[in-house]
Amino acid sequence: MKITSAALDALRVGFKTTFQAGLGAAASQQARVAMKVNSTNKSERYGWLQNIPGIREWIGDRLVQNLGEYDYEIKNRPFEQTIGVDRDDIEDDSLGTYGPLFQMMGDNVALFPDTLVWPLLKAGFTTSCFDGQYFFDTDHPVIQADGSTASVANTDGGAGTPWFLLCTKKPIKPIIYQERRSFDFVSKDKPTDDNVFNQKKFLYGVDGRANVGFGLWQLGWGSKQTLDAAHYEAARAAIGSFKADYGQPLGLVPDLLVVPSSLEGAGRKILQSQLVNGGESNPWAGTAELLVVPWLA
Template identity: 40%
Template sequence: MLTQAQLDALKTTLKARFNAGLALSPDDWRKVAGYIASDNKSNTYAWLTQFPAFREWVGSRLHKKLSEKAYAVVNKKFEATIDVERTDIEDNSFGHYGTLAEGQGQAATDLKNDTIFQAYPAGFTSLCYDDQYFFDTDHPAYENEDGTGAITPVSNMQAGSSAPWILLCTKRAPKPLYLQERSAAAFESVTSPNNQNVFDLDVYSFGGRWRGNAAYGFWQCAFGSKAQLNTSNFNDAYDAMMNFKGDGGRKLGIIPDTLLVGVSNRVAAEHLITTQKLANGADNPLYKRVELVVTPWMD
């Protein structure tokens, strides 16, 4: 009969391999998103209605109110489970399960990358804090700094039918997107001989669990395009971001620093950003203008 010591040893081995797998895939999502810890079923982001900015202090302070519109993001649950045959443990034939556990750990990091990078192209049809799509043509900018007065629509998108590409400002405290994490990726197991699965299926279960979601942040720090990725469209998007103004007509000081593309736009993006010389031999004015991030998770 299997002893609890044997099961605990297997659990320790698989957990170690799971944790080793967590470090295998790079946290590329950190290049294009911030991190917010969650301590409840969901997070509410009323504070996103106020882009941080100073003003000259004349008279009393200007007390800004947060929007009454509640932009809430509910945490989702994710899992990956392995059933280890009891007979494999009895016969000391379970080495291959370590590879699977390590793969689970790697997949947990991949999940975060997938969650963030998929959220960007989804931003053309997903609402953010101002009740507009994250990438839209009519985000409201108000006449007065306190969020009152006439509204001027602001666009942070280009229409088109090509694969999406995203221009980002990631070097400021406000972030265009956030990874909201309720529970960090963790290894869990069921090793009690009295468990129903052991009795019915003759297996012991091990697996990973993560809980969280992607939350849209400041649309002012992102510009989405479905137009062809070329010099003209890139420059239009770049200049549009630098000209973004907040309530009261104040400049936001946005400077794009990252170009995010999927595999389908990789060649065009590399030609645009990482090629030092143009075909005619002249210097490329866009050479290293921004950091290029190419990810398979976005397509």
């Protein structure tokens, strides 16, 4: 192929089309547990109120929910992927191997939020959320009806493979995916570019800015105990009993059981088997959806 401006333009369009094909074919799972927040700054502060205010009967003056805010910040981070196409390969029309690379680049962009969201969920046992405690912890501070503060758990510990029971149908979700700038397809493919002159490489890539953080801990239960009916029941009961500050029930009903591939069988036994213990009716069948996430392996 003779390297001309027209030839390079056509090559760029072809690479971008292949990239977009990969972008559209990927099956992302993170939107089930993460809410997307569009960022406009280098970082965003999430001043979550100490409780989740609810509706009360209006007796006397309004009760202003003038509580202290936590200082929880998510800083955006830059990410990129770049492919170098050798000038000799263009001249020799040896471009067949590049198609899968650009399609995989599109796949990588589509699944990029998953590469941040699921590892963060898995790290929730050792990573702090808005109240300064680990996201899955035994001592989240909650103000009681009498004004005292009690410690509330959204984990039962354990040392095995982690699994998660989540509430995903509220306006706020357990994880925040914060996007400052979506990934753009960019190129440095002029014959006069330094990368071509010095390295014989025409460069094509993507870059964007984003990060993740935690939403409300009340929306999730994390466990490293054996995934069985008893521990599943305990997790559902705990989430259903969560209250806002000053004793108001939150009315949470968990709807999604998230497991790695190694716990798929245990999850199916709890949620999809109609009979257990040799013929007894399974009370937990259909009480939540099972989501098997390879990223949690």
